[in-house]
Structures are given as structure tokens and as C-alpha cells.
Amino acid sequence: MEHKALWTLKFFNFDPSKTQNKRRRQMLELEEMWLHAYDSSRSYKEQLKSKWSGPFIVKSVRPHGAIELVDPAANDQQSSWVVNGQRLKHYLGGEVERLSTVMKLVDP
The missing domain is CATH 1.20.5 (Single alpha-helices involved in coiled-coils or other helix-helix interfaces)
Incomplete structure (x- = not known):
């Protein structure tokens, strides 16, 4: 009820x-x-x-996949920012300047 x-x-x-x-x-x-x-x-x-409008230079690689980038076309080369490394794509356009190191081994 x-x-x-x-x-x-x-x-x-x-x-x-x-x-x-x-x-x-x-x-x-x-x-x-x-x-x-x-x-x-x-x-x-x-x-x-x-x-994100062009190729960038990798300034440093940090732990856990973080990458610090620098824009080569910018006036201030000291300004950089950190991005997730998984978001980056390889640059496939034109020639890229490659740096090489030569080490001569000498017998003691």
C-alpha cells in the first residue's frame, strides 16, 4: 500500500x-x-x-623518446622546442648535408 x-x-x-x-x-x-x-x-x-612547416635539425635526443628540434630558417638559432620522437617523420626531399667523422687508428 x-x-x-x-x-x-x-x-x-x-x-x-x-x-x-x-x-x-x-x-x-x-x-x-x-x-x-x-x-x-x-x-x-x-x-x-x-x-611545423619545414625540415628541422635535431639538436638533442632526450630520454624516453623526447627530441629537441631547431628550425634552421629561424633568425634565433638558440630557440628550440621538445617534441615526442614518435611524431617525427623522415625528411625525404632534396639533398641533406651529411656530416662524417674520420678517425685514424695508429698502432702504439
């Missing part, structure tokens, strides 16, 4: 227009958050594209 009374009380307190308005507000908030996230990701990708 208590269960039926509680259900009847809930049924009489139920207002479909309030529920509908609440649900509509929640959907609008969700859509607003989605649009904000989309705009943020688009601007972040544009920033990355401007930074």
Missing part, C-alpha cells in the same frame, strides 16, 4: 513542462560546450601547423 501511495504522490507532483524545459536547457548547454571544444581544437591545430 505504501508503494502505491508513494507512486501516486510522485505522479501528481510530476510536471511534464518543467521536465521538458529542464531537458531543453541541458541539451543547449551540451551543444554550447561542444561548439566551444570544437573552436578550441581548431585554433590549437592552426597553431601547430604554423610551427
